[in-house]
Amino acid sequence: MGLNIGKVTRREVALAAGTSEAVVSYVVNNGPRPVSASTRQKVLDAIAETGYRPNTIARSLAAGSTKTYGLIVPNIRNPFLAALAHALQQEMFSTGRVLLLGDSNDNKEREREILRTFIERRVDGIIWYGVDRDVDMRDAHAAGVPIVVLDKAPSGSEAASVFINETEAAFAATKHLLEHGRNSVGIISGPRKNLNSQDRIDGWRQALTLNKIAASDRLIFEAGYTRGGGYAAGKAMFSGAVQTDAVFVSNELQALGLLAAATEFGVRIPEDLAIVCFNGTINSAFSNPTLSAIEQPIETIAKSSINLLLRSAPFAGESIECDFRLRRRASCGCDYERDTFDRDE
Amino acid sequence: MGLNIGKVTRREVALAAGTSEAVVSYVVNNGPRPVSASTRQKVLDAIAETGYRPNTIARSLAAGSTKTYGLIVPNIRNPFLAALAHALQQEMFSTGRVLLLGDSNDNKEREREILRTFIERRVDGIIWYGVDRDVDMRDAHAAGVPIVVLDKAPSGSEAASVFINETEAAFAATKHLLEHGRNSVGIISGPRKNLNSQDRIDGWRQALTLNKIAASDRLIFEAGYTRGGGYAAGKAMFSGAVQTDAVFVSNELQALGLLAAATEFGVRIPEDLAIVCFNGTINSAFSNPTLSAIEQPIETIAKSSINLLLRSAPFAGESIECDFRLRRRASCGCDYERDTFDRDE
């Protein structure tokens, strides 16, 4: 007999096994009361016979836990976020949990609606990669839903956070470009009103300053965090008066757009312009030329986030800082080792 | 007073409004019984005052509908699938529905587990882009859960399906390469055991045959549907004995890998090798060179799928065939119009 999801209830099983409904639960949940071996077997047989599967909704209502988690991201089409979602889903599923996809389409209003919806649906926790840092967690706190923010959380916040230090990462990337002997290192930043844009600009600025180079505002090319944004910034850069021989790009999509602009303008990478970007994924290994990039440890971030969420301990504003990595490829001028595509994507 | 999700129940609202619990439901659900204007206002006030939000879980149990849908894909990191998930989620959310992410990691066993999990969670419907065509829908049918398969559904199946004709698409792509005057058109196919690989091979074969060119098996380069697969196939192609001056590539990821191999081997695209790939996304517009590609109408597919699922009518094996589009870019040798990046990604 196959499954019979949605048609057979605990009652039928109890009937078939000749026991009470409670005992069926004890067997299914392996507790909280013990069951004798013989009775257990009868129940197991009855379950197999009827194809019974517990109704998760009823269980959630009674138990007060849904084993459902909400993931909020600005846009699942961003390869970095897709990779993150992939890792999170794998990890969740293998522990019997399930993930709701919340894609805000880069819209803060929508983001808030998603959060409320998830809370109304009684998710057991939320993993939030915000459109920007200033995530509004009041609704979640009021409802007592644990949140892990994938960014430096606002200080004093009750949310936990898992992140890399973006300022340090931007600093390392810029420093690397300077070590290649470049003198005029620009930055393609995200929207300047975003706090996360500011962090990356700060890191870039610090590296220049440390090298006694003026971090002029004219070296900052503001753009949306998209391919189109990077493309436009590239056009501005290549047709403008400012001369740059290197650039730190605030995300991978922008770098892909920049590459397209460079091709169009006949700008050679890395000869004329060296590039390092932030949040590289497998795309950086397959672009032409390949992109040197700051990489976040996606697996680690996924696992850490879930660990925080699953911990029964009181949920406070702990934070886990992860290590980033500078992946050297062609775009910065490094003599690099070709990627081994062990993780096939 | 802010929200109070998870703390205030209908009981408190009824108390505050001085009415019965039933009336609160009538107001919240706008039915099924009428409520006088004055009473309604009292209830509305009480709701605002208490910050009440209905418990979705309890509602689901009582109403027998969760307004939750399951999306099953082989891998959300695939940009085409990410774009699909994005479109589906936007559409679902704007009608008060929610999407569970099921990423099988290209594993058929996992795929089946996800299906069962979703059914146990009483999703109202499932949208399934299978690892391969031979999706096993028995569990879903037994449970009476509607499914939309994003592929030609097995004939006689009770599932609905939304798809493009992949054979025709492969035919069109190959024909286009032939029209560019190429004579030796190869194919990078997916795993040959896959039915969807076969379809694309068929289309390629038909185009060659129609042009009285032998569709030799030596022109078929089998590879996984990944960048790494395309890269390996490219290496095999460029270092092998078979001469090709064009190739139809069975998906975009493989084409990206092929581009990397071409760069490595000094093969010029499109001069030495013309390329058209299947399932192009924004990545094809930003690769170097840009990729000519068969595009699926993702928005249309998303909307059609949801329409099928939401229709109250008896759910039968209807199918909707969508139009594909051949997007001309640089890789096939076309004199093409540059993309306008209106939809910023």
Add this chain to the structure above:
DNA sequence: TTGAAAGCGATACCAA
């Protein structure tokens, strides 16, 4: 070790 029964928080029927 078992089972009866009180919730969980809604929907919606039936009576008033």
Add this chain to the structure above:
DNA sequence: TTGGTATCGCTTTCAA
């Protein structure tokens, strides 16, 4: 137009 209440299918306490 209202309100009391059976019901959804389960968890878990409490008594036997």
